[in-house]
Amino acid sequence: xxxxxxxxxxxxxxxxxxxxxxxxxxxxxxxxxxxxxxxxxxxxxxxxxxxxxxxxxxxxxxxxxxxxxxxxxxxxxxxxxxxxxxxxxxxxxxxxxxxxxxxxxxxxxxxxxxxxxxxxxxxxxxxxxxxxxxxxxxxxxxxxxxxxxxxxxxxxxxxxxxxxxxxxxxxxxxxxxxxxxxxxxxxxxxxxxxxxxxxxxxxxxxxxxxxxxxxxxxxxxxxxxxxxxxxxxxxxxxxxxxxxxxxxxxxxxxxxxxxxxxxxxxxxxxxxxxxxxxxxxxxxxxxxxxxxxxxxxxxxxxxxxxxxxxxxxxxxxxxxxxxxxxxxxxxxxxxxxxxxxxxxxxxxxxxxxxxxxxxxxxxxxxxxxxxxxxxxxxxxxxxxxxxxxxxxxxxxxxxxxxxxxxxxxxxxxxxxxxxxxxxxxxxxxxxxxxxxxxxxxxxxxx
Ligand SMILES: Cc1cc2nc3c(=O)[nH]c(=O)nc-3n(C[C@H](O)[C@H](O)[C@H](O)COP(=O)(O)O)c2cc1C
Numbered sequence: 001x002x003x004x005x006x007x008x009x010x011x012x013x014x015x016x017x018x019x020x021x022x023x024x025x026x027x028x029x030x031x032x033x034x035x036x037x038x039x040x041x042x043x044x045x046x047x048x049x050x051x052x053x054x055x056x057x058x059x060x061x062x063x064x065x066x067x068x069x070x071x072x073x074x075x076x077x078x079x080x081x082x083x084x085x086x087x088x089x090x091x092x093x094x095x096x097x098x099x100x101x102x103x104x105x106x107x108x109x110x111x112x113x114x115x116x117x118x119x120x121x122x123x124x125x126x127x128x129x130x131x132x133x134x135x136x137x138x139x140x141x142x143x144x145x146x147x148x149x150x151x152x153x154x155x156x157x158x159x160x161x162x163x164x165x166x167x168x169x170x171x172x173x174x175x176x177x178x179x180x181x182x183x184x185x186x187x188x189x190x191x192x193x194x195x196x197x198x199x200x201x202x203x204x205x206x207x208x209x210x211x212x213x214x215x216x217x218x219x220x221x222x223x224x225x226x227x228x229x230x231x232x233x234x235x236x237x238x239x240x241x242x243x244x245x246x247x248x249x250x251x252x253x254x255x256x257x258x259x260x261x262x263x264x265x266x267x268x269x270x271x272x273x274x275x276x277x278x279x280x281x282x283x284x285x286x287x288x289x290x291x292x293x294x295x296x297x298x299x300x301x302x303x304x305x306x307x308x309x310x311x312x313x314x315x316x317x318x319x320x321x322x323x324x325x326x327x328x329x330x331x332x333x334x335x336x337x338x339x340x341x342x343x344x345x346x347x348x349x350x351x352x353x354x355x356x357x358x359x360x361x362x363x364x365x366x367x368x369x370x371x372x373x374x375x376x377x378x379x380x381x382x383x384x385x386x387x388x389x390x391x392x393x394x395x396x397x398x399x400x401x402x403x404x405x406x407x408x409x410x411x412x413x414x415x416x417x418x419x420x421x422x423x424x425x426x427x428x429x430x431x432x433x434x435x436x437x438x439x440x441x442x443x444x445x446x
Contacts, residue, residue, distance in 0.1 A: 001028050001181050001183075002028070002029045002030075002084045003028045003030050003083065003085050003086075004079060004085070004086045005020055005033070005088075005089060006032075006033050006034075006095070007042070008034075008092040008094065009035055009037020009038045009040060009094070010091075010124050014041065015124075016042070016047070017047065017050060018170040019089045019174070020051060021050065022170040022173065023173075023177060024051075025174070025223060025244075026177075026178055026183075026227055026383075027384045027387055028174075028178075031051055031053045031056075031082075032044075032047035033055070035092075035106055036057075036058075036106065056075070058106070059076065059106050059107045076107055076110045077114050080111045080114035080117075085118045085180050086115055086117055086120070087119075087120040087122065087173065087176075087177050088108070088120070088122065089167065089173055090123065091122055091123045091124070093129045093134075095109070096123060096135060096142065097134070099121070100142050101138075118146075118148065118180040118181070119148070120147070120150055120173075120177060120180055121142065123152050123167075124165060124167035125152075125165050126159045127162070127163030127164060127165045130152065130165045131163075151164075152164050152165050152168060153169070154166065171245065175227070183227075185229030186228055186229070187225055187228040188228075188230070190229075190230045190231070190270045191233065191268050191269045191270055191271075192222075192225040192230040192231070192232050192233070192270070193232075193233045193265055193266055193269035193273070194221050194225065194233070194234050194273045195234075195236070195274045195278075196213075196218020196221075196222065196235070196237070197214075197236045198211040198214075198237050198238070198239075198276070199253065199255045201279050201281075201282040201304075202283075202286045203287065203299065204288075204289065204290050205288070205290055207290075207291070209281075209282070210238075210279075211277045211279070215239030215240075215276075216241065216361075217364060217385070217386070218273075219241050220383040220386040222247045223244035223247075224383065224386035224390055225390060226244055226245075230271075231248075232246075233247070233248045233250065233265050234250065235252060235258065235262055236249060236252070236276075237252055237253065237276055238251075250265070254279075254282070255282060255307070256282075256304070256305070258276060258307060259304075259307045262307055263310060263311070266311060266319075269319065270318065270320070271320045272319065272321045272322070273324075273393075274324060278304065278307060279304055280303060282304050283299050283301055283302075284302045285300070308321075308323050312342055312343045312344060320345050320393065321345050322344060322345060322348065322389075322393055323346075323348070325347050325349045327349060327352065327353075331349050331350070331351040332349060332374065335367065335369050336369055336374075339371065340371070345370065345396055346369060347368075348366045348389055349369060350364060351365075363382070364379065365377055365379040365380070368389060375392060377389075
């Protein structure tokens with residue numbers, strides 16, 4: 001989803017960069033428009049670098065050519081239509097007054113009038129400016145017109161005074177935007193245990209046998225689950241990443257430590273997602289001292305415990321279990337075999353043989369397999385993929401009969417099993433489920 005961030009000319013303008021980052025962490029596409037005042041406090045270049053897009057700094061054409069003036073003359077309308085939400089952070093007393101009275105004398109104020117998307121304002125100002133009846137009356141007017149006001153916090157302000165007027169925290173602003181966009185807290189009340197990273201098995205005190213997993217997919221899942229309202233326990237093998245805020249991080253190194261951590265915490269979880277790359281083998285013997293080069297070396301390896309199989313054996317009623325399979329050949333067939341062999345609810349199959357996606361990359365594509373469905377996700381940033389995976393996992397909580405009902409309806413009306421091309425929906429208990437949004441979904445009967 002696409003969010004336009006408006007930055008107006010307050011001392012908190014520098015914090016808008018953090019707001020942009022917080023929105024991007026939620027897999028939202030962000031662009032920025034700055035008032036003239038904002039540009040006195042922070043350079044457009046900062047936002048251009050963060051978003052990878054031109055920052056809009058004026059209503060008027062800046063180029064020489066006729067084309068430039070044509071583009072600019074409709075740009076505020078185009079951007080108003082592009083945005084799924086407009087959030088102004090920080091919002092000055094001045095911008096609130098202009099919005100309240102319909103003054104359209106720059107890009108941001110003009111776009112505000114032109115957009116039909118949800119509008120949020122995060123005011124930040126001196127406490128007297130905030131408490132002034134004019135500011136409060138403007139806020140009241142805006143609220144009555146549906147503008148969501150993200151109330152400022154209280155504390156020491158840049159002007160030296162104490163009281164309300166501090167810009168709300170970036171994460172709080174991002175959450176308010178998610179709510180306005182209708183991204184629901186569909187994992188609220190759930191505890192999600194996620195494993196991430198690549199385990200390491202020691203060969204001697206300085207060497208280990210590891211793998212290429214960076215932990216990016218698991219950390220993205222943790223952040224996505226957390227932002228959808230879940231309590232997250234992230235059990236991580238070594239990774240260079242910072243854990244997402246508010247997740248409980250349990251650090252492990254070896255496959256055995258991973259096993260012990262997962263089994264000791266899984267009773268708390270309603271959903272277990274095993275995205276870590278866990279060693280299948282470990283050396284039968286770990287040298288006490290650093291191994292010296294003395295000619296050919298033969299190392300015997302023993303299989304490690306199958307954690308996923310143990311998790312399935314110990315699952316509690318209602319607990320969902322999702323595994324990951326990294327495959328270098330016959331990805332779907334091997335993934336489906338693993339799904340059936342292990343008895344998990346779903347498997348996310350990665351073809352890790354491709355350059356630039358999968359292991360240690362920012363992009364990933366995958367197939368989400370259940371016993372009856374196969375859903376292909378094209379290559380996309382791992383954070384976006386995390387949300388697509390969680391969409392499907394949440395869908396698994398729906399009655400199983402629903403899938404069959406949906407697919408039967410879809411197939412009989414069209415003669416195809418590609419539900420993404422169909423308009424098929426089923427209503428259960430007043431809730432309407434629509435088949436196949438966005439991805440290629442095949443319903444498979446086996
Ligand atoms: C140093 C300085 C700091 C300011 N900080 C704020 C502020 O935090 N909040 C605010 O509402 N106005 C603040 N102002 C006043 C606005 O910059 C001024 O009202 C300006 O016209 C706002 O323009 P804009 O809303 O179009 O960006 C500040 C002005 C200066 C010079």
